Amino acid sequence: MHNFELISNILCPYTQRAAIQLAEKGLEARRTYIDLADKPDWFIQLSPLGKVPVLRVGDAAIFETAVICEYIEEAIVDRTPMWPAHPLDRARHRAWAEFASTVIGDVFGFYMAPDEVLFERKRLDLAERFARLESQLAGAGPYFAGERFGLVDAAFAPIFRLLETFDQLEDFRLLQGLPATANYRLSLAARPSVRAAVVPEYGQVFLRYLAGRGSHMARLAAAAEMTSVEA
Structure with a gap:
């Protein structure tokens, strides 16, 4: 135990x-x-x-x-490994997991951008990151390396969870023209381990955290909440 x-x-x-x-x-x-x-x-x-x-x-x-x-x-050697067995494949997956860590930083810069001009610049930078990922998802899927779910997928899943929250505000076109990445996002969201990784009210908690940050997205969130109350 x-x-x-x-x-x-x-x-x-x-x-x-x-x-x-x-x-x-x-x-x-x-x-x-x-x-x-x-x-x-x-x-x-x-x-x-x-x-x-x-x-x-x-x-x-x-x-x-x-x-x-x-x-x-x-x-935990008695459970299914989540890195590939071949050293080169394993190194590649580790590298893309680090890429995912960098993207999380980019997402933070996106939702914390203080004004609309910087927000748009951060949006374009983030969309470019996803375009880079798209180039790696040309296989059959549904995951990064096909049918097998691995640690690189666990690294990307939290990013797409944040995008679900952003979608409550508006379509920021981060995955526009990236069908493989859009499908990858859906596959990760459906994984039981991914769904169970956070509290059920995660999206609401994030929006409460965003409120009062003074960022452009915080103002969009406030406007969306006001609209929903008026409706």
């Missing part, structure tokens, strides 16, 4: 990657949520960088998403 505790804030997209991986391997982990604006002392002791996620394994604590996922792969 593995004694896992996965610690994060309620919205962290990086934590979702580890949660998906654990679920795919049929492993349970206690979920503990903290407020990053008011970090408890015990968490600061566990996380030298003050970041989430942290995986507590008994009395030990592991931080940094990629390290957590590598630990799970190396420690």
Whole structure:
């Protein structure tokens, strides 16, 4: 029996990657949520960088998403591996998982852009990132490497979950002309491990977090809420 505790804030997209991986391997982990604006002392002791996620394994604590996922792969050898067996394929998947981590940063820059001009620039940059992904999804699908779901898919799934929330505001055309990426998004969203990686009210929690950020998207969200109330 593995004694896992996965610690994060309620919205962290990086934590979702580890949660998906654990679920795919049929492993349970206690979920503990903290407020990053008011970090408890015990968490600061566990996380030298003050970041989430942290995986507590008994009395030990592991931080940094990629390290957590590598630990799970190396420690749980009796469950289906989520990296490819061939070294070159494995390296390629790891590289695209890192690409996904960079895209999460781009998504943050998109929804935190303070004005419409910068927002549009960030939107175009993000759309270009997805166009790069499109070039890698020319196979049969439904996942990055075909029928087999892997860690690279767990890395991209939280990105598309955020796009679901953005879609509640308007169509930002981030996947326009990218049919393979659009289909990939739908396949990931349907995966049980992906659906279970967050609390059911994730979208509403994100929109509440966005409110008051002073960003262009926050103003769009406020306008959409006002319209729905008036309707």
